[in-house]
Amino acid sequence: MRMRRLLGLALATAALAGASALGAATAQAAAAPTITSAECTDQGGTVKNIPYGGGEVCVLPDSTQVRIG
Numbered sequence: 001m002r003m004r005r006l007l008g009l010a011l012a013t014a015a016l017a018g019a020s021a022l023g024a025a026t027a028q029a030a031a032a033p034t035i036t037s038a039e040c041t042d043q044g045g046t047v048k049n050i051p052y053g054g055g056e057v058c059v060l061p062d063s064t065q066v067r068i069g
């Protein structure tokens with residue numbers, strides 16, 4: 001009986017550690033990458049102003065947009 005409790009505790013700890021690692025990786029991936037306007041123009045991009053509080057984005061030659069921060 002005691003062995004079953006220890007095994008359950010070990011599995012719960014491993015599951016919790018895995019969930020927190022997954023949450024941290026997801027949070028890091030969700031954070032949008034930012035560049036400066038100088039880096040944008042150095043890479044051949046164009047700085048575009050988004051109206052109504054959208055800020056500025058860099059439109060790169062391959063049409064991807066990166067937030068300027």
